[in-house]
């Protein structure tokens with residue numbers, strides 16, 4: 001039933017030995033995805049994206065940079081200073097994917113990349129192709145902008161993935177030599193400072209988890225403690241906030257600065273808490289989470305309102321068109337909320353993961369798996385100008401037909417790849433009492449409650465299109481154990497039956513439905529979450545979306561694409577009528593199969609304004625509205641049939 005290889009542990013995060021983790025991660029091989037929504041995605045990732053990624057890393061010069069650093073060829077370094085990290089993220093993705101199922105071609109590509117990394121590493125353990133290809137340039141000269149520790153962090157994560165998914169320690173040896181080198185340079189009684197882009201913190205904690213070497217955990221704590229000196233200059237005029245150097249980690253009260261940096265740092269801080277239990281760290285993370293979910297989060301799970309500085313905005317500053325919502329920020333949010341969930345056992349963090357996953361993250365890759373959005377706006381006006389990434393538009397063509405293939409700053413594509421290939425890691429956890437199901441996808445799940453107490457479950461669902469979750473016990477121990485299933489925040493009246501009998505008095509704890517009993521093979525639990533298409537309003541303080549409604553069904557947020565409407569080119573004139581019901585229909589031919597939602601609405605008569613932008617408020621406005629059926633598709637699928645006008649938030653018909 002489960003593939004057998006030399007795997008030695010968990011997925012990207014391993015809390016099995018973490019003293020302050022309420023929830024323990026499962027072994028990576030013990031969750032096996034089965035046919036469904038996610039296997040479609042992971043198959044495209046496996047068969048297309050990872051191969052495409054390898055080609056792009058060659059084309060963009062990433063591999064050549066390592067060849068030059070290794071002295072294998074002559075030439076000049078190409079690209080941003082941090083692009084070694086793209087290779088590492090791609091390698092991490094390949095490792096998880098090969099851990100799920102071997103693949104000769106991917107294996108050969110990984111071997112080539114690992115050989116280059118091996119050749120490029122200096123004898124003292126240091127590796128960074130940018131620094132190594134400079135004349136008169138030494139390591140650690142520019143901690144603010146050099147990204148050396150950032151790249152190291154991604155190397156460590158890739159190394160841990162190869163060790164855990166494949167039992168392959170080639171990269172781990174390289175990683176440990178580099179980490180030891182870093183440890184010889186930085187520390188309380190050594191050099192002070194931290195990287196201008198957090199990332200190495202969580203990676204060092206994971207390296208500690210993978211090797212048991214406490215100095216890696218100490219080093220993570222050292223770098224975390226270095227924050228808040230107000231010394232980093234900041235990119236352009238953004239100041240120390242840009243680098244997360246504006247406030248000490250334990251004093252954090254709000255999300256600020258560059259959103260990916262903020263959330264990678266938060267992941268590292270939470271990882272450190274999981275190992276040390278230092279309450280002031282966790283309290284700071286609780287404040288951060290509250291600030292984000294109450295004032296700075298897009299309905300799509302997007303984070304970072306501002307293009308300038310790729311930064312969080314002020315509270316409620318959540319514009320829909322000129323927003324940023326970098327793919328990596330949503331991925332960082334998924335990673336951080338996973339750690340918060342492991343620390344607290346609270347389902348609201350899984351809710352945040354789900355929001356990011358099914359909307360912002362899923363919107364980044366095109367359905368073909370070889371084009372990616374870097375920026376994920378919630379509205380595109382007349383499709384005249386769209387900021388797709390930090391790249392400047394190639395010419396006067398501001399809107400390409402589709403997502404770009406790659407980016408000068410290609411952080412997002414391989415980040416999506418590693419999330420998809422490790423997706424099964426996030427489905428379930430266990431504790432001493434039983435198992436928790438956090439996310440829903442058809443899968444076989446196996447874990448040991450205690451020694452010789454093996455439990456096997458079969459999870460069946462058509463999520464995210466249907467809200468029915470069926471769990472069959474395949475094998476169970478004789479002792480009673482607890483099954484906890486998350487009830488998503490959007491599910492209003494879930495019902496549960498066990499072996500066909502409806503269960504009353506459902507026990508709800510921390511966002512989970514909890515069933516404690518003795519289980520037997522063939523027991524069947526059926527949960528119906530009640531997935532109805534729903535109108536969503538926004539807090540009136542978000543002025544950008546005041547008096548607008550969005551449509552959500554289950555975890556999926558919808559959007560209107562101009563091309564699907566009765567009259568095209570008038571997406572600015574639409575209004576939606578929430579007094580009429582939403583209707584839902586499955587369309588297997590559209591966008592790889594999606595649930596389409598239709599709503600009653602109208603096109604207002606913009607002509608009646610006679611070209612005026614402003615009129616006295618007594619002016620009657622639209623005189624002859626034209627009623628229509630608005631057609632909505634999942635936000636994640638937008639822009640796959642040529643990029644055109646799109647909006648998530650729709651003005652409400654008064």
Ligand SMILES: [Zn+2]
Nearest residue numbers: 326328411412
């Ligand atoms: Zn990115």
